[in-house]
Amino acid sequence: MSTEANNDTIRLDPVEEAIAVIAAGGLVVVSDDEDRENEGDLIMAADAATDASIAFFVRYTSGVICVSLDGDRCADLRLPPMVPPMANSESQGTAFTVTVDLRSGTTTGISAADRAATITALADRSIPAEEFNRPGHIFPLQARPGGVLKRAGHTEAALDLARLAGRESAGVLCELVSEDGSMMRGPELRAFADEHNLKFISIADLIRYRRRSEKLVVRSAEARLPTEFGEFRAYSFQSLLDNETHLAFVKGDVSDESNDEPILVRVHSECLTGDIFSSIKCDCGPQLNEAMRRVAENGRGVVVYLRGHEGRGIGISHKLRAYELQDSGLDTVDANLELGLPVDSREYGIGAQILVDLGVQRLRLLTNNPAKFGGLEGFGITIEGRESIHVPVHPEAEQYLRTKRDRMGHLFPEDDQ
Numbered sequence: 001m002s003t004e005a006n007n008d009t010i011r012l013d014p015v016e017e018a019i020a021v022i023a024a025g026g027l028v029v030v031s032d033d034e035d036r037e038n039e040g041d042l043i044m045a046a047d048a049a050t051d052a053s054i055a056f057f058v059r060y061t062s063g064v065i066c067v068s069l070d071g072d073r074c075a076d077l078r079l080p081p082m083v084p085p086m087a088n089s090e091s092q093g094t095a096f097t098v099t100v101d102l103r104s105g106t107t108t109g110i111s112a113a114d115r116a117a118t119i120t121a122l123a124d125r126s127i128p129a130e131e132f133n134r135p136g137h138i139f140p141l142q143a144r145p146g147g148v149l150k151r152a153g154h155t156e157a158a159l160d161l162a163r164l165a166g167r168e169s170a171g172v173l174c175e176l177v178s179e180d181g182s183m184m185r186g187p188e189l190r191a192f193a194d195e196h197n198l199k200f201i202s203i204a205d206l207i208r209y210r211r212r213s214e215k216l217v218v219r220s221a222e223a224r225l226p227t228e229f230g231e232f233r234a235y236s237f238q239s240l241l242d243n244e245t246h247l248a249f250v251k252g253d254v255s256d257e258s259n260d261e262p263i264l265v266r267v268h269s270e271c272l273t274g275d276i277f278s279s280i281k282c283d284c285g286p287q288l289n290e291a292m293r294r295v296a297e298n299g300r301g302v303v304v305y306l307r308g309h310e311g312r313g314i315g316i317s318h319k320l321r322a323y324e325l326q327d328s329g330l331d332t333v334d335a336n337l338e339l340g341l342p343v344d345s346r347e348y349g350i351g352a353q354i355l356v357d358l359g360v361q362r363l364r365l366l367t368n369n370p371a372k373f374g375g376l377e378g379f380g381i382t383i384e385g386r387e388s389i390h391v392p393v394h395p396e397a398e399q400y401l402r403t404k405r406d407r408m409g410h411l412f413p414e415d416d417q
Contacts (some may be wrong), residue, residue: 005153010190011200015209018199023165027053029176029193029200030157031185039175040189040200041154045162046123046170053117054172055112060192061174065115066139068171074142077122078129081142092153094141101136109137113339116212123170141173146241148207149216155202160210172357211349212379216240219357225249229289230296232303237354244308248354249292252300255359262362262384264301266291267351267372269309272316281323286391289365296387302358304351312336312344331403344408348372352379368410388412 018028025048031040042057057065069079079097081088090096096230102118109118118138121127144151147160158171176184176192184192193200217237221327225234232249239246254263268291274284288303295301311319318341325335333343355363356379364385365372376383388411393401404410 010186012123012202013193013199013355014207015201015205017194019143019161019164020320021199022048022161022167024051025053027056027198028161029189030154030161030173030203030206031189031200032154032157032203033152039154039185040184040192041158041173041175043158043171043173044152044171045165046119046172047162047168048117049116049123049172051113051116054116057172057174058112058115060176062177063174064139065119065137065172066141066155067119068141068143068155068173069122070143070169071145071161073122073125073170074140076125076129077132077140079140079142089333094153094155095144097140097142099137099139100132100137101138103131103133109133119172123168125168144397147210148203149210149241152203154203157206160206164210178308206348211347215353217246217350217353217357220245227292227296229292232292232296235354235358237350237357241351242308246307246350246354247305247359249295249303249305250358251298251302254300254302256361259300262364262382263360264295264298264300264366264387265304265355265360265363266295266366266389267304267306267348267376269312269346270305270307272310273319274275274306280394280396281326283391283393283397287389290391294366294387302355302360304354306346306348306351309346313343313346314339319365326400331407332400333403333407348376349379352381356380368404368412370409370411 016394021028022045025045027042027044029040029057030043040296042061054065055412074097082096082098100118101114101123106114106117108114115138118136121131122138122140141155143156143159147156154173158173159169162171163169178184178188191198217239219235221236222239223234225232230251232251235245235250237248268288271282271284273279274282278285295303310316311322314336318339321339322332322335324336328334330338336343361380362382362384364387365383366387366389368388372389405412
């Protein structure tokens with residue numbers, strides 16, 4: 001089943017199908033976000049490179065053929081950064097290393113055959129650094145640990161696809177170009193993929209695939225926690241991506257096996273200013289308190305507290321800058337955009353995995369934000385209903401809440417009538 005992107009104008013193929021193609025030694029087209037490079041790369045596993053496949057790269061791409069490697073392989077090959085990391089001014093911070101050619105069995109290094117030989121040698125961990133000349137005609141790139149879950153770039157996508165396909169952890173990538181030399185984008189990428197019978201996926205879909213299919217958190221501690229709302233069991237969970245610690249406050253037995261009814265759940269995004277310092281610019285603190293009260297009153301439920309979500313994911317410093325812009329007349333959406341930041345960059349996959357760890361499979365979601373439905377589904381969780389969470393609103397927060405309703409799709413009391 002295909003997915004849709006770019007306002008349903010471009011058909012994308014399932015990530016599973018692209019992984020199968022990579023596993024078989026084939027090529028796929030991968031696009032990134034419109035707000036990033038907005039380009040498509042041709043990608044394959046480096047250990048599957050052949051003269052013919054690299055000739056295809058040379059014909060249809062920019063010709064700057066790169067190989068994505070992990071940090072260990074770059075260290076083994078003694079591949080230093082092309083420029084010191086602090087001096088890297090490339091638009092996306094791509095981690096180019098020095099260029100290389102395979103020393104033996106090649107001539108100038110530039111032909112498709114020579115480049116294929118260099119590429120497969122880079123993927124072969126038995127071949128040492130001494131077997132490569134520097135500089136050369138292949139551009140190794142050092143992928144970020146954590147892959148696309150840490151950096152949503154083609155470098156990481158190429159390595160992730162090779163790894164997920166069971167190949168050596170090295171991927172070939174290069175930007176697709178049009179006949180006039182401009183970068184292929186949008187519908188042209190779909191048309192190219194169809195013409196050459198290639199699968200076409202997005203990095204965003206690859207991120208979603210990994211979040212669904214990989215374990216991203218581990219339970220690290222638990223304790224009894226008496227609160228003003230009643231007694232809960234508190235659990236901490238450590239993210240395997242960034243070591244962030246998330247929390248879950250559990251009332252009663254929430255495992256699916258012991259419950260006929262869906263579990264009442266609140267997934268709450270960290271808000272230091274509202275939750276801790278009682279800011280009246282938002283309703284986050286009162287919502288958290290109301291969620292704890294409702295779960296306690298219900299006798300069974302979970303409040304998941306996700307760290308790293310400050311300011312809908314932009315962080316406390318950017319959030320304060322956005323507050324300053326709001327005081328000058330911008331709403332919460334336009335303030336983020338003025339700062340060059342996403343309106344909402346939160347991901348709820350970690351929250352879903354915490355719920356699965358706790359044994360929750362069916363739930364009623366305590367939220368005014370319909371976006372949380374999509375963020376939690378697809379992890380073996382069934383959302384059987386939504387319950388609104390409404391609290392008294394301070395006049396200082398009225399404009400903020402209107403913006404969330406009118407521009408971000410949040411639901412409020414009048415929407416439940």
